[in-house]
Amino acid sequence: xxxxxxxxxxxxxxxxxAARPLAVHVIQAKAVLNRMRPFRQQNSAAVQIAEWSINxxxxxxxxxxxCYARRxxxxxxxxxxxxxxxxxFVKAGAAEILRQELRARRRxxxxxxxxxxxxxxxxxxxxxxxxxxxxxLEELRIARAPVQIITKNTMVMRDADLLAEIARxxxxxxxxxxxxxxxxxxxxxEPATPPPLKRLAAVRTLVAHGVPAGxxxxxxxxxxxxxxxxxxxxxxxxxRHQAQWLSSGTLRLHPDVRPVFLAWLAxxxxxxxxxxxxxxxxxxxxxxxxxxxxxxxxTIRTALGLPDxxxxxxxxxxxMTLF
Ligand code: SF4
Numbered sequence: 001x002x003x004x005x006x007x008x009x010x011x012x013x014x015x016x017x018a019a020r021p022l023a024v025h026v027i028q029a030k031a032v033l034n035r036m037r038p039f040r041q042q043n044s045a046a047v048q049i050a051e052w053s054i055n056x057x058x059x060x061x062x063x064x065x066x067c068y069a070r071r072x073x074x075x076x077x078x079x080x081x082x083x084x085x086x087x088x089f090v091k092a093g094a095a096e097i098l099r100q101e102l103r104a105r106r107r108x109x110x111x112x113x114x115x116x117x118x119x120x121x122x123x124x125x126x127x128x129x130x131x132x133x134x135x136x137l138e139e140l141r142i143a144r145a146p147v148q149i150i151t152k153n154t155m156v157m158r159d160a161d162l163l164a165e166i167a168r169x170x171x172x173x174x175x176x177x178x179x180x181x182x183x184x185x186x187x188x189x190e191p192a193t194p195p196p197l198k199r200l201a202a203v204r205t206l207v208a209h210g211v212p213a214g215x216x217x218x219x220x221x222x223x224x225x226x227x228x229x230x231x232x233x234x235x236x237x238x239x240r241h242q243a244q245w246l247s248s249g250t251l252r253l254h255p256d257v258r259p260v261f262l263a264w265l266a267x268x269x270x271x272x273x274x275x276x277x278x279x280x281x282x283x284x285x286x287x288x289x290x291x292x293x294x295x296x297x298x299t300i301r302t303a304l305g306l307p308d309x310x311x312x313x314x315x316x317x318x319x320m321t322l323f
Contacts, residue, residue: 020086022061024126029091032098032136033114051112053119054098056132058089061124062152064190065264066219069119071256081260085192088126095135102143111315113146113171123153125192137162146171146313150216152178152193154202160209167211173310175216175247176203180225181234188268189221196234200241207242212310214238214245220293221251222285223272232300239304246306248297250290253280 034053059073063085070080078087116122122133137159140147147166149156156163156174166172176199180186183195193199206213215238220226238246253261258280265273279285301308 020082023087025087025089026092027058027089029094029097031101032091032094033101036115036118051110052114054094054114054116054122054136055119056091056094056116056122056136057120057124057126058091059084059087060120061085061088061126062121062190062192064152064193066189066221066251066253066257066261068252068254068257070260071254072119074256080256081263088124090126090130091132094132095139098136098139102139102145105143109315110146113148113173113313114140115148115150117150121151121153122149123151123155125153125155127153127155134159134162137166141166144169146316148173148175148310150175150177152176152190152199154194154198157202157205160206160211163206164210170316171310171313172212174206174211174213176200176206176213176243177216177218178234178238179217179219179221180230181237182225182230185224189224189264200237200243203238203243204241207244212244213242214247214306214310215241215243216247216249217297218247218249219251220248222279222289223275224269226293228296231296235297235300235304235306239306243306245309246297246301246304247309248293250285250293252283254283 032054034055036051036053058076059078060067060069067084070084073080073084073087078084116133116136122136127133137147141162144166147163147170149163151174156176163172163174178196178199179189181196183197186193186196194202200215203213203215215234217231217234217238220231225231235246253276262273262276265276279289284290298308
């Protein structure tokens, strides 16, 4: 089992992407609700993690070194490195398109929640001025659709009013992603995200406003954030901040993302490059490691009485009459 190694305190080595100016491109949204395909883990059956997803932007300013979504930029002739972080596409008119898509459903069963933020962070900084996510939430509220949100940004608190209303009528769950309590490491790994303690404070605030919220401790990074004490401390902090669940997952490195993460390691932790290269010949860390980590997290959750996710969603047939 890997042991956690404390990073020495020092200024982060400059990331080449940080020197690039931000370019915001406005594109007209054509479709907003994406039907999700089953997701296959190494040596396991395909699982359907959600039925529908919505990504209000393309690219993510947060620039997490390990981000699996970087590969989505390569579909548009851009790279998954600096382009993913600095060339951001705003889906203008997304709320109007979504309204039409929801009207077409009018009466139907939501078999699973609509997940916002599977390939971008819906509350990355550009949301502050473009408010595409807020417009989408308004439509989902009117349609009484079940909603889940994944974010690292405390800006989600801005929409606590809408999320609380969604929660009053249907399933609603906000996953706040936190990988470490070490603010210095977080700043290097996830350069444009709020510090971990502010994210924890956001969990507390959402819950106080009636929004079901929990912590997503993912991805857990071998040799960097997987120390037993560190995981326990983060879980305890989540519990103390009223997190209603604690989900977790180990780092996956898709071949398109691996070079970006290895370049980050070469800058920040060159001593770990060979270990990661050896472990991540495929997308997943070795099975024995994942199983041990899974069991460790289960023990931690049990000790704190925290479930591994929000209450199960019960499929509902919704009639939309408010258009
Ligand atoms: S916040 Fe999420 S989508 Fe954005 S870079 Fe980080 S991991 Fe990727």
